[in-house]
Amino acid sequence: MSTEKYKIGEKILMKGNEALAEGAVRAGCRFFSGYPITPQNEIPEYLAWRLFEVGGSFIQAESEVSAINMLYGSAACGTRAMTSSSSCGISLKQEGISYSAAAELPIFYVNVIRGGPGLGNISPSQCDYWQATRGGGHGDYRVIVLAPNCVNEMGNFPKLAYELAEKYRNPAMILADGVLGQMMEPMKYDFEWVDLKQLPPKDYVLTGCANRDRRVINTLHLDVNVLERLNWHLYKKYKEIEANEVRFEERYTEDAEIIIVAFGTSARVAVDAIMKGRQEGLKIGLIRPITLWPFPKEIVTKYAKKTGKLLVVEMNTGQMVEDVLMFSNGQAELYFYGSPGGAVPTGVDVLAAVKTALKKKAKIGEVCCLNDI
Amino acid sequence: MRYCPGCGHGIVHRLVAEVIDEMGLREKTVAVVPVGCAVFLDEYFDCDAIQAAHGRAPAVATGLKRSCPGTTIFTYQGDGDLAAIGTAETVHAAARGENFTIIFINNAIYGMTGGQQAPTTMPGQKTTTNPYGRDPKVAGYPIRVCEMLATLDGPTYIERVSVHNVTNVLKAKRAIKKAFKIQNDGLGFSLVEVVSPCPTGWNLTPLKACEYMEKTMIPYYPLGVYKDTTQPKTDISDSTKVLDKESVGK
Numbered sequence A: 001m002s003t004e005k006y007k008i009g010e011k012i013l014m015k016g017n018e019a020l021a022e023g024a025v026r027a028g029c030r031f032f033s034g035y036p037i038t039p040q041n042e043i044p045e046y047l048a049w050r051l052f053e054v055g056g057s058f059i060q061a062e063s064e065v066s067a068i069n070m071l072y073g074s075a076a077c078g079t080r081a082m083t084s085s086s087s088c089g090i091s092l093k094q095e096g097i098s099y100s101a102a103a104e105l106p107i108f109y110v111n112v113i114r115g116g117p118g119l120g121n122i123s124p125s126q127c128d129y130w131q132a133t134r135g136g137g138h139g140d141y142r143v144i145v146l147a148p149n150c151v152n153e154m155g156n157f158p159k160l161a162y163e164l165a166e167k168y169r170n171p172a173m174i175l176a177d178g179v180l181g182q183m184m185e186p187m188k189y190d191f192e193w194v195d196l197k198q199l200p201p202k203d204y205v206l207t208g209c210a211n212r213d214r215r216v217i218n219t220l221h222l223d224v225n226v227l228e229r230l231n232w233h234l235y236k237k238y239k240e241i242e243a244n245e246v247r248f249e250e251r252y253t254e255d256a257e258i259i260i261v262a263f264g265t266s267a268r269v270a271v272d273a274i275m276k277g278r279q280e281g282l283k284i285g286l287i288r289p290i291t292l293w294p295f296p297k298e299i300v301t302k303y304a305k306k307t308g309k310l311l312v313v314e315m316n317t318g319q320m321v322e323d324v325l326m327f328s329n330g331q332a333e334l335y336f337y338g339s340p341g342g343a344v345p346t347g348v349d350v351l352a353a354v355k356t357a358l359k360k361k362a363k364i365g366e367v368c369c370l371n372d373i
Numbered sequence B: 001m002r003y004c005p006g007c008g009h010g011i012v013h014r015l016v017a018e019v020i021d022e023m024g025l026r027e028k029t030v031a032v033v034p035v036g037c038a039v040f041l042d043e044y045f046d047c048d049a050i051q052a053a054h055g056r057a058p059a060v061a062t063g064l065k066r067s068c069p070g071t072t073i074f075t076y077q078g079d080g081d082l083a084a085i086g087t088a089e090t091v092h093a094a095a096r097g098e099n100f101t102i103i104f105i106n107n108a109i110y111g112m113t114g115g116q117q118a119p120t121t122m123p124g125q126k127t128t129t130n131p132y133g134r135d136p137k138v139a140g141y142p143i144r145v146c147e148m149l150a151t152l153d154g155p156t157y158i159e160r161v162s163v164h165n166v167t168n169v170l171k172a173k174r175a176i177k178k179a180f181k182i183q184n185d186g187l188g189f190s191l192v193e194v195v196s197p198c199p200t201g202w203n204l205t206p207l208k209a210c211e212y213m214e215k216t217m218i219p220y221y222p223l224g225v226y227k228d229t230t231q232p233k234t235d236i237s238d239s240t241k242v243l244d245k246e247s248v249g250k
Helices: A016-026 A042-053 A064-076 A088-103 A129-133 A151-168 A178-182 A224-244 A264-279 A297-307 A320-327 A347-359 B009-022 B037-043 B057-067 B079-085 B087-096 B145-149 B166-184 B206-220 B238-243
Strands: A012-015 A031-034 A057-060 A081-085 A108-115 A121-124 A144-146 A172-177 A184-187 A248-251 A258-261 A284-289 A291-293 A309-314 A333-338 A367-369 B029-033 B048-051 B072-078 B101-106 B157-162 B190-195 B224-228
Touching: A012 A016, A012 A151, A016 A042, A016 A108, A016 A151, A016 A172, A016 A178, A016 A184, A031 A042, A031 A064, A031 B057, A042 A057, A042 A178, A057 A064, A057 B057, A064 A081, A064 A088, A064 B048, A064 B057, A064 B087, A081 A088, A088 A108, A088 A129, A108 A151, A108 A178, A121 A178, A129 A172, A129 A291, A144 A151, A151 A172, A151 A178, A151 A184, A151 A224, A172 A178, A172 A264, A178 A264, A248 A264, A258 A264, A258 A297, A258 A320, A258 A347, A264 A284, A264 A309, A264 A347, A284 A297, A297 A309, A297 A320, A309 A320, A309 A347, A320 A333, A320 A367, A333 A347, B009 B037, B009 B072, B009 B101, B009 B166, B029 B037, B029 B057, B037 B048, B037 B072, B057 B072, B057 B087, B057 B101, B072 B079, B072 B166, B079 B087, B079 B101, B079 B145, B087 B145, B101 B166, B145 B157, B145 B190, B145 B224, B157 B166, B166 B190, B190 B206
Parallel strands: A031 A057, A031 A081, A081 A108, A108 A172, A144 A172, A258 A284, A258 A309, A309 A333, A333 A367, B029 B048, B029 B072, B072 B101, B101 B190, B157 B190
Antiparallel strands: A012 A184, A108 A121, A144 A291, A248 A284, B157 B224
């Protein structure tokens, strides 16, 4: 049976979606169920043959709703399972994600965002930030959200997602977009092929009750005290995740007079703007949240105070900017530049926004939108 | 048990549990618990269990069985769960020939939520959402699940039974045992539909409920084997024969 396909550190030219799919298998994924939707189709297409090679299961489900519930079943018997979809498909999966959060099943899913709301379009977007970082479905829960900004992170983040999901017994997701899914870049896997036999045993899996007491995975708690205990238990878990799992990247922040806060593709564009701006003598920095939840609030608070000027760049009309507003603690002018139609902004666009922001004096405590609308 | 007097769930629970024990399957069984009156099923079965969202039991069962093929998986679903909100999951699990067993309780009503119209509610039957009786012109016609699924190539075994008298209870147990045996032998998808009384939801005494089943429901939902690919083709109903793989093109 074929297993490891690429050596650790081997340089491969790969498409983002395929790098992610191979990375998931490398990280131990042995079950996939999903439903076709652009721009993530390369993920199921890749896994349809790759999982077959490694002795896993692939199912093209009848709907996203069914796919996520298959994941719920697969994760319940301890398998590293995954699904992927895009925006409107992720909306349909929210039922199973909520149930998995309630049942504390470590499912892993991917949203390669397309334009919205509604059917939107198939162009890159970041319009699902709110949906991802607020849980997404019904009830008081959170999911761990990883936001890659290059093909290399698309391929390497599935392992981190599984590890975090299993460490906290909570759903974890990768929030990408059409650019990251479709573009090709050099890819290097930074982790060894995961030997599933070496993973610690899970004490909740349902495989039949031979030689042990029976187990039940249940999300119905009619007793108000029981449900309250569950919700406070989840709350404590989320506080622990917030304390331990924040990840971000900062660049050129030390001397910065303005800092761009951006994730994913927007952060790539922001770096282009920063390089161009620095050639002109503009001191621009970058904070790139890698975990969108838990949100890197402390670094935002720190530079809000230190720099006094933040520009949030997103491919939407302003979602993460509300978190930045909350954690800038009324200590920075806050500007926003958005592109909500599917067109990716250019470095030139973002640099122009930076220059406008540098000239302005926005009212503290409000978001100043720089788009010419 | 949290079931009303005269309810069929208790009987069917016992039949399923007896079959599991008689076949020695308890230690490898995972029950997929539905939403509906049987949502507490895990309290009555001494085996592993997972509670599924409304209608999604066949999807959850698919994930379990594909990931852990050595287990015995059964779902236990009511008519609203299986034939309304979960129609897609049911039809496609059947079409894929997933190797698990569905026990389908058809009592023509939503019991847990207080007696609303089910996809199997009889024409003219009064429910809390058909206060004047189900009018097919407004509320559509009942769905015959066995007949519908028997048109598919995927399922191995589909039978409709009833629990309105002792003879039929015994027949029901034989059908349930056969379904589990088919799964155990790796032969594919099996579904047993059990026509079952809901005296509370029907506003009838337990005795009258059994009469209602015999006189009204069973003529609409005829009992019998609708598909059985483990038997010679002659045993299969006409509709199945037409669509049988080997018959097509002959």
